[in-house]
Amino acid sequence: MAQAREHRAACIVAVGGGAVIDLGKALSGLSVSDGDPGEFLERGDGPARRLEDPLPFVAMPTTAGTGAEATKNAVIGVPERQAKISLRDARLVPDLAIVDPALTDGAPRGLTLATGLDAITQLIESYLCNRANPVTDAICRATIPTAIVSLHRLMQNEDAQARDVMARASFLSGLALANSGLGIVHGLASVIGGRGAAHGVICGRLLASALTVNAAAVQRRSGETSRFRDIASWLATGLDRPIEDGFAALRDFVDAHDLPSFENLGLSQTEIESVATMARSASSTKANPVALDHDEICRVLSDAW
Incomplete structure (x- = not known):
């Protein structure tokens, strides 16, 4: 997130498996939203904060498993809670998903x-x-x-x-x-x-x-x-x-x-x-x-x- 802000990213492109695509989704929203990332997660201790309008986001999956390129949530590990919690917003659905099965060949x-x-x-x-x-x-x-x-x-x-x-x-x-x-x-x-x-x-x-x-x-x-x-x-x-x-x-x-x-x-x-x-x-x-x-x-x- 700090790197995206430092480079004034105009677009986020995630190439990888589900964790990579979820990271890209999260960055597209969090890098333009002030505050602790934890404030935007559905932790059950109050309503999650609303993200600012996310950056344009492109997903290119290299595994055939999570379907993260089609969903609105980014799953974030929260080690101190020993849990995975979603950052969820309809605007996090990728603007473009490039699903090329050849990227999974030979996995x-x-x-x-x-x-x-x-x-x-x-x-x-x-x-x-x-x-x-x-x-x-x-x-x-x-x-x-x-x-x-x-x-x-x-x-x-x-x-x-x-x-x-x-x-x-x-x-x-x-x-x-x-x-x-x-x-x-x-x-x-x-x-x-x-x-x-x-x-x-x-x-x-x-x-x-x-x-x-x-x-x-x-x-x-x-x-x-x-x-x-x-x-x-x-x-x-x-x-x-x-x-x-x-x-x-x-x-x-x-x-x-x-x-x-x-x-x-x-x-x-x-x-x-x-x-x-x-x-x-x-x-x-x-x-x-x-x-x-x-x-x-x-x-x-x-x-x-």
């Missing part, structure tokens, strides 16, 4: 897996959440099945066509979440990510257990689980497993391709209770298909751990 396998799982999680949570609507349904139904197939293919070999599909899926996942909401996976990820772990890895580790716990909770409360059956079918088909094994297929997939475990990420089992408590008040959690109680959220974490 490391582990990065491809983690970012791809982030995009798929965002699409799935947008489809299942309590704010889903006809527009987001159309995006998600058209995108989830091909994204799963393409990520599976990229774990086997480099594939330019699969890279194209994942770049599109990432962008559309940003559009979907911006027009619906997310769920418990992102509610938990906002807390766990504040401790330093990579966002896509967290989402990938949580998704299968969150689907299982949520499906059971929805079954008990309303019995309407057709959307969960859709997801299970798309996962099973995309991962070459029997239809009834969809959620298990996802769990096996992340294990088979060495996605880091929560133990490797530094999350202790003794922290499960406190993380679950903090996640209940996260903004993403409020869009979960049903309101999960504390024990159910703990089950999502313990099963994933």
Whole structure:
């Protein structure tokens, strides 16, 4: 921010992954707004200050995961709170987003897996959440099945066509979440990510257990689980497993391709209770298909751990 002010920046261009694009968004607004950056974050201790009109901002994603080039929020790590908090303003949506799948060609396998799982999680949570609507349904139904197939293919070999599909899926996942909401996976990820772990890895580790716990909770409360059956079918088909094994297929997939475990990420089992408590008040959690109680959220974490 100091450098942008010193150079009297007239435009901000961010070339990189989701963290880089979020940094660019934040700079476009904060570098022209006086005051402590923390005053503009949604910290829950009073209304966030309003930014001045942001600088023009261009986003060029080099990973296929966050969809940050399509959203209005910049996620900022706040270490003293061990949390990630959003700087949110409709004017932070990039003025220009250049989504060129070739910029993701040859990305490391582990990065491809983690970012791809982030995009798929965002699409799935947008489809299942309590704010889903006809527009987001159309995006998600058209995108989830091909994204799963393409990520599976990229774990086997480099594939330019699969890279194209994942770049599109990432962008559309940003559009979907911006027009619906997310769920418990992102509610938990906002807390766990504040401790330093990579966002896509967290989402990938949580998704299968969150689907299982949520499906059971929805079954008990309303019995309407057709959307969960859709997801299970798309996962099973995309991962070459029997239809009834969809959620298990996802769990096996992340294990088979060495996605880091929560133990490797530094999350202790003794922290499960406190993380679950903090996640209940996260903004993403409020869009979960049903309101999960504390024990159910703990089950999502313990099963994933």
